[in-house]
Amino acid sequence: xxxxxxxxxxxxxxxxQTPSATLxxxxxxxxxGASPLKGSAEFxxxxxxxxxxxxxxxxxxxxxxxxxxxxxxxxDFAVTATAKFLTEGIAHRKAVIMLRKSxxxxxxxxxxxxxxxxxPVVQFRNTNGDTTNTVDLVTEGPGxxxxxxxxxxxxxxxxxxxxxxxxxxxxxxxxxxxxxxxLGLGVSSHSQTAVNxxxxxxxxxxxxxxPATKE
Amino acid sequence: MNIRPILLTLCAFSAFAQTTHLxxxxxxxxxGAPARAGSTQxxxxxxxxxxxxxxxxxxxxxxxxxxxxxxxxxxxxxxxTMRFLGxxxxxxxxxxxxxxxxxxxxxxxxxxxxxNGMPALQWRARQGEDTNAFDLPLEEPGGYRIxxxxxGPKMHMYLAKEGAEPVRIGNTEVxxxxxxxxxxxxxxxxxxASETVVFSDVSIESAQAPTAAKxx
Numbered sequence: 001x002x003x004x005x006x007x008x009x010x011x012x013x014x015x016x017q018t019p020s021a022t023l024x025x026x027x028x029x030x031x032x033g034a035s036p037l038k039g040s041a042e043f044x045x046x047x048x049x050x051x052x053x054x055x056x057x058x059x060x061x062x063x064x065x066x067x068x069x070x071x072x073x074x075x076d077f078a079v080t081a082t083a084k085f086l087t088e089g090i091a092h093r094k095a096v097i098m099l100r101k102s103x104x105x106x107x108x109x110x111x112x113x114x115x116x117x118x119x120p121v122v123q124f125r126n127t128n129g130d131t132t133n134t135v136d137l138v139t140e141g142p143g144x145x146x147x148x149x150x151x152x153x154x155x156x157x158x159x160x161x162x163x164x165x166x167x168x169x170x171x172x173x174x175x176x177x178x179x180x181x182x183l184g185l186g187v188s189s190h191s192q193t194a195v196n197x198x199x200x201x202x203x204x205x206x207x208x209x210x211p212a213t214k215e
Numbered sequence: 216m217n218i219r220p221i222l223l224t225l226c227a228f229s230a231f232a233q234t235t236h237l238x239x240x241x242x243x244x245x246x247g248a249p250a251r252a253g254s255t256q257x258x259x260x261x262x263x264x265x266x267x268x269x270x271x272x273x274x275x276x277x278x279x280x281x282x283x284x285x286x287x288x289x290x291x292x293x294x295x296t297m298r299f300l301g302x303x304x305x306x307x308x309x310x311x312x313x314x315x316x317x318x319x320x321x322x323x324x325x326x327x328x329x330x331n332g333m334p335a336l337q338w339r340a341r342q343g344e345d346t347n348a349f350d351l352p353l354e355e356p357g358g359y360r361i362x363x364x365x366x367g368p369k370m371h372m373y374l375a376k377e378g379a380e381p382v383r384i385g386n387t388e389v390x391x392x393x394x395x396x397x398x399x400x401x402x403x404x405x406x407x408a409s410e411t412v413v414f415s416d417v418s419i420e421s422a423q424a425p426t427a428a429k430x431x
Binding site: 122126134138 | 336338345347348349350351352383384385386387388
């Protein structure tokens with residue numbers, strides 16, 4: 001029993017800390033929700049870039065369909081990524097930085113999504129199986145978008161910037177996705193009959209010290 | 216014999232009659248029974264509403280605040296200039312609210328300013344659920360021009376410092392059914408305090424029903 005426990009601990013620690021040769025900062029890649037068209041994630045160690053291809057109806061309502069490149073993480077952290085759609089498609093195709101409780105299609109989550117038409121959106125599903133809440137921000141148009149998500153306790157803060165503009169804080173919300181949580185990058189084509197590919201570059205995950213006392 | 220239509224007519228008339236006291240609104244009252252009573256005064260000469268509210272918060276599963284309201288259906292735009300008088304809790308709140316009913320745990324959406332100058336879009340998607348909030352980057356205390364536009368389930372938030380034209384921030388989605396209450400809300404964020412907010416240049420404009428598309 002003890003050795004099993006130790007093995008589990010080792011496995012978890014390996015997942016959380018060892019950079020993967022094939023998936024960079026992440027440890028797993030999966031189609032959430034079973035869209036008929038398969039997705040994929042490729043990491044290029046030379047450039048540090050991730051090319052994620054995803055299909056799926058949407059990340060919306062009570063259940064999601066998209067491709068998710070993920071790792072486990074706990075505590076407070078900041079995630080930054082620059083996203084560029086490589087393929088044309090539906091205006092509301094999505095590239096996301098997401099925190100998600102599980103790989104279940106109806107899992108609780110919070111994300112910063114970029115629509116293909118250049119609209120940043122903050123979305124969240126508070127509990128498994130609940131509907132998605134959304135805050136659609138102002139459409140600025142397609143381009144290369146830098147996105148940042150900061151999780152501190154239950155507060156999640158979002159930044160975005162189009163092309164070479166400096167990162168601009170959009171605002172913050174509350175999330176109880178907790179720890180450990182799946183942190184990752186996702187792509188949904190907003191259609192079961194299409195796939196879209198997004199190039200994520202400059203991806204960083206910075207763990208932050210947890211405050212000794214919470215307010 | 217057929218007394219119901221007469222009663223309805225009386226009610227409608229009485230609601231109309233009140234408008235001389237509450238301007239654009241037909242009723243005011245405390246939601247959620249805060250210990251300290253609030254009040255709404257309308258000054259017909261200046262068109263200003265002076266609303267005093269107490270209450271723990273507009274948050275989580277139930278709310279306590281003072282609400283000046285009227286019933287409305289369809290799509291519309293509400294605009295108001297607002298300023299807190301006095302000082303209080305940082306997170307005292309005031310703004311424009313759409314609410315399914317006067318129940319303390321009713322579904323709602325609001326565009327609010329906190330006393331410390333943090334704007335927010337808040338909503339309770341369904342009765343009895345937790346409040347959702349999107350807080351914008353902190354501005355500073357002062358006068359603000361706020362606007363809420365309803366187009367079906369989309370609830371658009373606009374904001375500017377007093378004197379400027381409100382700029383669109385974004386929208387959320389909330390599905391209300393039938394007639395809803397539209398109004399102005401003030402909450403002290405402290406059951407032992409009361410806060411007063413002056414609202415001016417308040418307007419409620421119903422959208423015209425879309426005209427039929429012309430044949431190509």
